[in-house]
Amino acid sequence: MKITVVGAGAVGATTADNIVRRELAEEVVLVDIKEGLSEGKALDMFQTATLLEFDTKITGSTNDYSKTAGSDVVVITSGIPRKPGMTREELIGTNAGIVKSVVDNALKYSPDAIFVIVSNPMDTMTYLALKESGLPKNRIIGMGGILDSSRFKTYLSLAIGCQPNDLHATVIGGHGDTTMIPLTRLATYNGVPVSQFLSADQLKQVAADTMVGGATLTKLIGTSAWYAPGASSALLVESIVRDQKRVFPCCVYLDGEYGQNDICLGVPVVIGRTGWERIIDYKLNPEEQDTFSKSADAVRNMNNVLATLSL
């Protein structure tokens, strides 16, 4: 198995680090446009092989995609992160061009790869990657919902006073401060609805904190987060390369599912060796379905911006 991670910045390097530690591939290639950055980070990581006892080989490449040839999975994290006070959507003008060129370059050398899109605004970048690559829809997966769900479980665990790992909770919809949808009704603590442990007001607060989870970290750190984003991306890659068939909320192309067409948006999907294999129908209630439609409207507006950019 060979995995390429494009973008050797905070998220890309952390994703690669998690991938090699878990030995998800024989070979990982880290790519960046900044001369020496990916080579340096790859070498630093490779020097942890004997310390952490992993076998995966990791190398870096400054924009030479021939080194990525034959990758089974390509993770795209290249692009600028937001600064405090910004939305993810404001990154579109810079990141759309970057994502487009990275998809073109990576596809040339890895025509059979599954593409994982992380760069923001992620839902629109996933849509762009799908349209630009012309690949079957199952091979383009946007990562956002896994991260948002991990934040949802973190805030729930803090409010309940329990282990996050005893919780099941999912965030669907867009990966934006106002477009994500923490599904409070379906969240459980070891199978018991969380509403038995938290009041309606507490649940509202948990949902609100989850939605601005990324913004909260950006304000604290001065740039956006990378530990949980990198771990989330690696978890998604793991389910692909190990054909685990795990169910994760991911941004995928909707063709009538959840009442939406011609859009990439977060829904629960089965992830395996061929990419996303099946969409799970959570049977949203009318209120949730209405929120999902509003989320789709906002993401569609961003997708429409793509046509106004000279890419």
Ligand SMILES: NC(=O)c1ccc[n+]([C@@H]2O[C@H](COP(=O)([O-])OP(=O)(O)OC[C@H]3O[C@@H](n4cnc5c(N)ncnc54)[C@H](O)[C@@H]3O)[C@@H](O)[C@H]2O)c1
């Ligand atoms: N989907 C998510 O859940 C999620 C989570 C965290 C961050 N992000 C997004 O991921 C992106 C990266 O964040 P970061 O914190 O790692 O930023 P960063 O600035 O640390 O790293 C980005 C890297 O991309 C590189 N790059 C720029 N253009 C490139 C190109 N054409 N080819 C190859 N590399 C290129 C830069 O040189 C830089 O090293 C941002 O857009 C951020 O918003 C998404």
Ligand SMILES: O=C(O)C[C@H](O)C(=O)O
């Ligand atoms: O918040 C951001 O801009 C980065 C990322 O999308 C996140 O949720 O951490």
